Amino acid sequence: MSRFFVDVGTIARRELLRYRRERMFLVGQILLPVLAVLLIGFGLNRPVGELGGGIDYASFLASGLLVLTISSGAIGGGYTLIQDVQQGFLRPILVAPVSRASIVIGKVAARLLLSAVLVAALIAVLALFTSLRLPRPDLALVAIGGVTLGFVAAGILLATYLRNAESFRLIAVFATLPIYFLSGMFFPVETMPSGMRALALANPLTYGVDLLRFATTGARAFPLWLDLAVVAALAALPTALAVRAFERRLAG
Amino acid sequence: MTPPAVQLRALEKRYGEITALAGVDLSVSQGCFFGLLGPNGAGKTTSVSILSTLLRPSAGEARVLGHDVVRERPAVRRAIGIVFQESSLDTELSGRENLDLHARLYHLDDRAARIDRMLDLVGMRRDADRPVRQLSGGMRRRLEIARGLAHEPRVLFLDEPSLGLDVPARRALWGHLEVLRERRDLTLILTTHSMDEAERLCDQVAVMNAGGIAASGTPRELASSVGGDSIEIEFEDPERGASLLRSRPDVSAVSVDGRSVSLTVESAATRLPELLDVARAGGVHAVRMREANLEDAFLHYTGHRIDPEGNLD
Numbered sequence: 001m002s003r004f005f006v007d008v009g010t011i012a013r014r015e016l017l018r019y020r021r022e023r024m025f026l027v028g029q030i031l032l033p034v035l036a037v038l039l040i041g042f043g044l045n046r047p048v049g050e051l052g053g054g055i056d057y058a059s060f061l062a063s064g065l066l067v068l069t070i071s072s073g074a075i076g077g078g079y080t081l082i083q084d085v086q087q088g089f090l091r092p093i094l095v096a097p098v099s100r101a102s103i104v105i106g107k108v109a110a111r112l113l114l115s116a117v118l119v120a121a122l123i124a125v126l127a128l129f130t131s132l133r134l135p136r137p138d139l140a141l142v143a144i145g146g147v148t149l150g151f152v153a154a155g156i157l158l159a160t161y162l163r164n165a166e167s168f169r170l171i172a173v174f175a176t177l178p179i180y181f182l183s184g185m186f187f188p189v190e191t192m193p194s195g196m197r198a199l200a201l202a203n204p205l206t207y208g209v210d211l212l213r214f215a216t217t218g219a220r221a222f223p224l225w226l227d228l229a230v231v232a233a234l235a236a237l238p239t240a241l242a243v244r245a246f247e248r249r250l251a252g
Numbered sequence: 253m254t255p256p257a258v259q260l261r262a263l264e265k266r267y268g269e270i271t272a273l274a275g276v277d278l279s280v281s282q283g284c285f286f287g288l289l290g291p292n293g294a295g296k297t298t299s300v301s302i303l304s305t306l307l308r309p310s311a312g313e314a315r316v317l318g319h320d321v322v323r324e325r326p327a328v329r330r331a332i333g334i335v336f337q338e339s340s341l342d343t344e345l346s347g348r349e350n351l352d353l354h355a356r357l358y359h360l361d362d363r364a365a366r367i368d369r370m371l372d373l374v375g376m377r378r379d380a381d382r383p384v385r386q387l388s389g390g391m392r393r394r395l396e397i398a399r400g401l402a403h404e405p406r407v408l409f410l411d412e413p414s415l416g417l418d419v420p421a422r423r424a425l426w427g428h429l430e431v432l433r434e435r436r437d438l439t440l441i442l443t444t445h446s447m448d449e450a451e452r453l454c455d456q457v458a459v460m461n462a463g464g465i466a467a468s469g470t471p472r473e474l475a476s477s478v479g480g481d482s483i484e485i486e487f488e489d490p491e492r493g494a495s496l497l498r499s500r501p502d503v504s505a506v507s508v509d510g511r512s513v514s515l516t517v518e519s520a521a522t523r524l525p526e527l528l529d530v531a532r533a534g535g536v537h538a539v540r541m542r543e544a545n546l547e548d549a550f551l552h553y554t555g556h557r558i559d560p561e562g563n564l565d
Contacts, residue, residue: 003359010356018344021383088340092399095304096357097329 007098011106012113019114029073030121033065037126051188053219059130063213064185066122070115070144071151071180071205075172077111078155078242079165085249086163094250104246108152115148116141123216132216139224140215146231147208153238160245184209189221204234255318257282257407257439258303263312265298272298274463275312280456282317282406283436287450287471288443289546290460291554296443297337299460300409303441304334316407330358333405335396337412343385347376347395350384351402358403370398374428390421394428401432408432410442414449426452447546457546459553466553475544478552480504481520482542483527486512488535496531503527511537 019026041058048057081104084090093103119140126132134140158175162168180186182196183205192200200206207222207230214220220227258280265273273295280286288296301307302314305325313320319327341350348367355363371377374394384392393413400408413429414422426449432438444450450457451471458468467474487493494513498506502523505516517523520541528536 006359007357010353013356014342014345014353017349018342021344087343088336088338089342091306091336091340092334092354093357094306095329095332095334096354097326098357 004099004102007102008106008109011093011103012110015107015110016113019110026118029069029118030125033062033069033122034125036065037062037130041130051219052190052221053217055131055217055219059132059217060188060213060219061186062122062126062130062132063216064183064209066119066216067143067147067183067205067209067212068180068185069118069122071147071208072176073118074111074115074148074151075155075158075176077107077114078152078157079159079168079172081107081156081246082159082163082249083165090250100247100250104243108149111152112145112148115144119144119212134216135218136215138215139211142228143208143212143215143231146235147205147212149235150204150208150238153242156242157238157245160249179203179205182206184213184221204230207231208234254282255315256280257284257317258286258441259313259315259318260299260303261313263299263302263314264310265295265302265307266310271463273302273309276460276463276465278458278465278468280439280441282439285433285440285453285455286442287454287457288441288460289445289447289450289457289550290443291445294460294554295463296460297411300334300411300441300443303328304332304409305329330403331405332407332409333400333403334409335393335400335411335413337415339389339392339396341384341392341395341399344383346381346383347371347387347391347398348380350395351380351399354399355402360403366402370402373401373431374398375424388421390417390424393417393421393425397425397428406437407439407441410440412443412445414444414446422449429453447550451546459550461554467549471546474549475546476518478544478549480516480518481544482514482516483520483524484512484514484540485528485531486537486539487531488537490534493531493534493536496534497527500527500530 037058041061045057051057051060090103123132123134158172159168162171182200182203184200189197189200189206207227210220210222211227211231214224214227256279258278260276260278263273263276264271276295276299288299290296298307302309303316303321305321305328308322315321316328317331319331321328342353345353351367351370352363355367360366368377371380374397376391376394376398379387379391384395387395414425417425429440430453432440442453454471456469457471457474459466459474467477469477485493490508490511490513494506494508497503497513497515503515503517507514517527520543524539524541528539
């Protein structure tokens with residue numbers, strides 16, 4: 001068993017080494033939401049006024065962008081697993097005396113760590129000019145974990161069907177755009193027109209956004225138990241599907 | 253009794269309607285440098301994939317050092333190293349980081365010193381900290397060999413090690429592989445469609461064709477099994493020379509064309525002086541000889557010549 005954890009650590013270590021090479025990209029992932037909050041959030045602060053839970057628009061948007069940052073990063077992270085298969089990098093690992101599960105878990109663990117670090121860094125910066133804080137770090141971790149797992153798995157699933165990087169990027173953007181806009185990231189679900197609101201309520205990410213917003217601002221639109229249940233499902237269902245798809249891919 | 257390094261018994265692999273391996277029997281003793289020859293699609297890579305536990309056989313048996321590749325997978329995985337046909341390094345990491353990752357996956361101790369030894373072995377110490385994407389094909393292949401050897405496997409598989417390398421890189425690679433002979437407990441199994449490579453590196457070879465073994469033996473045995481060396485002698489009096497040579501029992505296929513006489517003999521290098529003695533009365537002007545090579549054997553057993561990419565004519 002300890003051998004298993006060492007292997008998970010080894011795979012995660014490789015991922016982290018790769019992230020280190022992408023420092024500039026990571027800095028961009030922090031700068032972009034900060035710019036959006038400064039320019040859009042404060043631009044709309046006065047016209048929008050106070051929102052549900054008593055927070056201003058800049059803080060509302062800031063908490064939503066935390067989810068955008070980790071989910072868009074995670075979906076690309078899922079893609080790299082398939083890239084590893086394609087580029088042959090996994091073959092020597094598959095020949096080594098290492099369990100298959102430790103490969104996937106190691107990759108996901110590295111992505112979870114990165115998500116947590118990104119959110120922590122973003123909160124630290126955004127706290128300077130919004131009311132974003134971390135009153136419920138426990139719930140924040142649940143939200144980060146659920147959203148990251150769900151989107152890594154979605155990336156793996158998408159990548160098993162779309163083998164080349166260009167079409168993956170294109171489809172990833174088009175498929176996620178409505179999911180992001182209908183999640184309460186940018187504007188509240190309660191005030192959407194009824195048809196739009198129905199779609200937003202059916203979108204599992206809506207509850208991930210709500211959970212992380214509650215954990216960082218204290219404001220929420222849905223009961224806590226509902227947020228937690230949907231986030232758990234968001235993590236579990238795509239993961240189960242992705243593991244099956246990945247095993248089939250390896251068998252072929 | 254020590255088990256063979258590799259043993260295949262009636263090994264089959266089918267993909268639906270397609271038969272990749274149609275009952276392969278093969279035994280390679282420990283310490284041997286063994287070459288699997290054959291055109292693309294003959295079943296070389298499939299055999300290696302099964303032996304390295306990446307593919308399951310459809311029928312038959314494959315063992316590495318006595319361990320069954322399906323039932324005793326962990327033991328097989330610990331015993332083998334492999335260098336793939338296509339690069340399998342992480343191009344974003346340096347060579348040293350790639351080797352370190354590998355050493356961790358095998359739970360090796362003393363990693364730094366071990367990695368340095370491996371880098372020295374393949375002459376890659378100087379470029380070890382450059383990202384792999386900046387390295388040439390030959391350097392990458394050498395790094396893969398260093399990685400394949402880092403955990404001291406007893407059987408190393410090399411799938412087309414010199415494919416895609418230019419001539420100097422290929423020669424450098426062969427030099428590094430020759431050094432491995434000093435490690436007497438290491439068995440090397442290489443697949444290749446380069447007859448040069450097989451003659452240069454291998455103690456034993458097997459020719460694969462259409463999913464089966466067509467012939468096996470030492471490169472020399474295989475070469476001479478298909479008709480021997482040819483000698484051409486130019487005579488003052490070719491008829492006289494030819495009749496003298498025909499009287500020899502070890503000479504065959506004697507034919508006269510103008511002033512030159514062609515013949516076939518088992519081992520030209522050792523027989524030639526004697527033959528020239530016998531035929532001296534014919535008045536020898538010039539001699540040409542061509543030793544049978546693996547290419548002739550390949551042509552004989554597969555019915556095809558092979559181009560440098562491994563495709564059949």
